[in-house]
Each structure stands twice: as structure tokens, then as C-alpha cells.
Amino acid sequence: MALEDASHQIIADLLEARTGQTLTESRRWRISTALSGLFREFGIENVDQLACMLERPGEHRLATRVVEALLNNETYFFRDHAYFTTLANTILPELAKRRADSRRISIWSAGCSTGQEVLSLAMTFLEQPGRWADWKIEILGTDVSTKAVDQAKTGTYSQFEIQRGISVAQMLNFFSETPRGWQVSPRVLEMTRFEQRNLLDYPPSPGKFDLVLCRNVLLYFDPETRRRAFDRLHGGVANDGFLMLGAGETVVGQTDRFEPSPFGSAMYAPKGASDIGAVLGTMPPRVVNG
Template identity: 35%
Template structure:
């Protein structure tokens, strides 16, 4: 790939998705964009680059952006955050929201929906305690293809074997050939929509709990700060933010503070884990 083409594509991707690509990742760009070139009946990346420069086709730019977006996800990924959610965060916020009896949860960069559906399974387990509550789970992703997959709730055998306990597979999924579909009841608990984390988040409304895990690692420091500050404006003081195990707010923003004793969990300062023990 020509250096000038790599620089153009990397600049485009950073502007549209926040993704930062260094030149040693040229191989990744080539492998993921060649299928886009073929889809658009182009001979190769040089023609693709020329077309991007000369014709601002939004559908083409979307295909390029989606091709470079990492869509890695699994049910109950890393488990600990879900233990925190069930044993600490949910009980604490239910106590704090006892008067209005409503909670909103956001699974940001949700990919094909496994994180959001994992939360719906945990909430379904606590259905008796949550009777009379209005619980909303919103999953968003920059990829239209991933959002449609998430809405369908259909997964391969490989996907349901990654992190999903067999008891939950039997309880919440129906097999259809070599695929599995999550129950309509759980699909109705989650709404999915296409959304760019770099865009205006205000239309999404306020969230008590935000999962934004394994996303910031793809951004540079200014973009991380921008995204975290935008998220902070969509949360109450005692709301909680989940980041991935390799992510932190330290040195990036002073909006969020780590929740003491709870790795990967952050708050604007109004949430306390005092007295709680998470297995």
C-alpha cells in the first residue's frame, strides 16, 4: 500500500470512528479493505483510495469504517464485571432508586449484542425482585451490520459456547439448525441502535449504568478524554461506568473516579461499594 493511501485511510478512520492506526498496521488495513474494494468492483486499494478522494460516497465510507471496526464479543466476557453488576451495583442502585423504580443501562460499542443480552439474563434471574420496575437496556454500535445481528439475537454454536453457561443456553435459547436464537422475552428487554461514540450522545438520554469496555484501547488520549467526558454528561452522580481490564480513567479525565476496591468500576463520585463483597 502506498504511504499516502495509508495516511489518508488512517485519517479517515480516526475522524469517523476514533480508531488510531500506526503504519505498522498497514497489513491490517490491507486485509480488511480488500473485501470492500471487491464489493465495490474495484481492482485494489489504490483505486479505492482514489475513489474516496474524488467521490464522497457515504455508503462507501461507511463500508470502510465498518470493515476496520473490531467486533470481538462474547457472553459474560471476563465474568467479574457481571458478578459486580449482580452482587453490588444492581442492589445498591435499586436501593437508591426505590422511589422512582427505574434503571437505564447502556452497552456501548455492543458489537453483536452478547454483553447486553448477558445483562438481560441476569435481570431475568432477578425478575421477582424487579417486579414493578422499569428496566431499559440500550445497546449501541457504529456498525449497522452488527446492530442488525444483535437485534436478531441469533448466534452460532461457537458463539454460544464462549462464556455462556449451559443452564442459560437451555433456559434462554432455542436451537434452529446450527444456530441458536435468544428468547423473544429477552430480545424485548433490549433495544439496539446504530450510534457513533464520537457523536452527540445527548439524544440517548441519561443512564444509571454504562458498559464501555474494551473500546478506549483503540483511541488516542484526546479521543479517550472526549468520549469519557461525553459519557459523564449522560450519567447521574451515583451512576457507574464499566471499563475493560486494560483501560483506566487515570491520567485521562478527572470526571470519573475509581470505585474503591472494585477493579474496572468507576463513578462520578456518588457511588460507594462500602460494606459490599463481590465473589
């Protein structure tokens, strides 16, 4: 194995050990690009020098910075808008029926990056004030990146970030311009909380969420790690709750913990739940998409 290949392997092993994400051969081209800022900051000339530094004792801070730089934190408000339409018009009304007694809904966004998905969910509820009056809505966002979670907690976004997925009306209704950037309204933030957490750890408190979103995260895992992730997600979803995955992800052939839900593509239910039986009398037959 060439020296550079061995160095790439050390960095890939570090990322996998810390996050579970696999840096495949086809993705290793981006290592130097993703770490270019770190190279300048630490005076590092190439990946071989970085690998040598990472092998030294006491380089925990540098290792953390490397992992943070390699993580893909791409996100934006209302990403894949059709999914949020499905949530607003189908999934949330169904949860309202199932939680009519408690009038409480808890949601977990796993792999929330810098928080746009979580805030988009909060805005979805706030845009339907009549339906959700007197309800307790709790939305938790978790991500393995401390840097991303720290930004999410501030609720402050640049002009570029605020323009991605947000309409002018939503921007004016839910954000205010400040010297630091666009600040989300307190009424949005108060519905949310953020934690740094690895998806492969045990589900966060309170567990058994009514809805879990884990979009565009599992595709970075190898099959065995993906199965472990599904086990963790299963432990975090209520028996009659929902799991939403990304467009390029599915449970089919990946896990026996979940099955497709008839409530829409990308929607899944815990295996054996009464999800399908509950809707046979209320919904017309349809093809279940995996």
C-alpha cells in the same frame, strides 16, 4: 511518503473521521486483511486503487463499507465473566438500594458491537427473578457500526457465536434453535433496544443512565479523542451512577470527569459524586483499584 503509505493514511483518516478511532502505524498491517472481502467484491487489486476510488466524489457507500470492515467487532456473551459477577453481586444490588423508590434501572452499553453484552446484562437480571420482580429494566446498546447494530436487533447468532461464553443451561433457557441460527427469547429482547450511534455524539435518550458500560472501546482512541469520549460518557451517567471500563482501560490520568469507585476494579463514578461517602459506613476499607 511512499504511495502505499499515503493510501494507508487516507484510509486511516477516513476511519478516524467517521468513528474517532486511530489506526496507528502498528495496526495498519491489518488493513489489507480486513478489507480482503471488500477487494474481491469490488474488484479492487490493492490499497492504492482503493484510496483512489475513495477520493472520487459520490463514493459514500464504499467509504461506509470500508469503515465497517475496519471496525473491531470482537465480542462474546459474558465477556470477562468476573465483571458480570461483580455486576450481579455488587453493582446491581447497590443500584437496587439507590433506585428503591422508582424501581427503575436504565443501562447503556456503549460500543455494544453485535449485542452480546446487552443480552448478557438482560440475562443477568432474568436469572434473579425474585430480586427484580416488578422492576422496569431498560438496556440500550449503541455502536458506530450499522451492520453490527442490525445483527443485534435480530437477536440471532451462529453456533460459533452462541457457544462463546454461554453455558448449556443458559442456551436452552434463553435461546431457541431456528433455521437462521440461535434466536434469543422475546423476554430477553424486550428488555433491550439498539441504536447506531457514535460515542463522540451526545449521549442517547433518556440520558443520565444508572450504569454505563464502555469496555474495550477507548483504547482505540488517541488521548484527545479519549478525553472527548469521557466528556460524552460523563453526560450520560447519573450523578450517583457507575461507569464500567475494560480491563486495559482507566480514568486515571485520562480525565477529571470520573474517579475510581470502591465497589470494584474497572468501576468508576462521576467526580464529586457521593459514591465513596455513601459506603463508608457499609463497606470495610479497601484499596481502590484504578
